Amino acid sequence: MSDTLFDVDPTQVGTPEPTEKLSADRRRTLRQADALTRRRHPLELALGFPLGLHPAAAxxxxxxxxxxxxxCGFRQVLTHNDGRFPKCLFAVTDKTAPRVTRGAGTDVRAWWPACRxxxxxxxAPTS
Structure with missing residues (x-):
C-alpha cells in the first residue's frame, strides 16, 4: 500500500496542452466539410432533416x-441591413421556405454539390 491516495506517477500528471478555441463559424465550416466527405448536403446540419444529393451532383x-x-434557381442572394445572404428558397408549400433562417447556418455556398x-x-419557378 502507498502513502498517497492514488498510485500515480507524478511525471504523468499535468495540465493538458491548451487547444485552439475555434469560432462558431469555423466549427460550422468544419462540420459542413465533414458532411461533404460523407456525401451529405451541408444544409442538412442546420435543417435537421436529410436533403439527399442530386444524382449528377459534384x-x-x-x-x-x-x-x-x-x-440552381432556388439559390437566391437575399439582402438585409446592407448584408448579402445566399439562401435556398425551395419551398415545400406556397407559403413556407423551410430552408431559410436568419442565421448563417442556412447560408448556401455556390460550390456545394446540388441537392435532390x-x-x-x-x-426554377420565380416568386
Whole structure:
C-alpha cells in the first residue's frame, strides 16, 4: 500500500496542452466539410432533416464536375441591413421556405454539390 491516495506517477500528471478555441463559424465550416466527405448536403446540419444529393451532383471538392448549388434557381442572394445572404428558397408549400433562417447556418455556398431538389436557374419557378 502507498502513502498517497492514488498510485500515480507524478511525471504523468499535468495540465493538458491548451487547444485552439475555434469560432462558431469555423466549427460550422468544419462540420459542413465533414458532411461533404460523407456525401451529405451541408444544409442538412442546420435543417435537421436529410436533403439527399442530386444524382449528377459534384463531388465533395470545389473543382469536380457536376451540378452545384450555385447554378440552381432556388439559390437566391437575399439582402438585409446592407448584408448579402445566399439562401435556398425551395419551398415545400406556397407559403413556407423551410430552408431559410436568419442565421448563417442556412447560408448556401455556390460550390456545394446540388441537392435532390436542384433545378437549373432557367427552369426554377420565380416568386
Amino acid at each position: 463531388a465533395d471538392d470545389r473543382t469536380a464536375p457536376g451540378l452545384r448549388c450555385g447554378t 431538389d436542384y433545378q437549373a436557374a432557367e427552369e
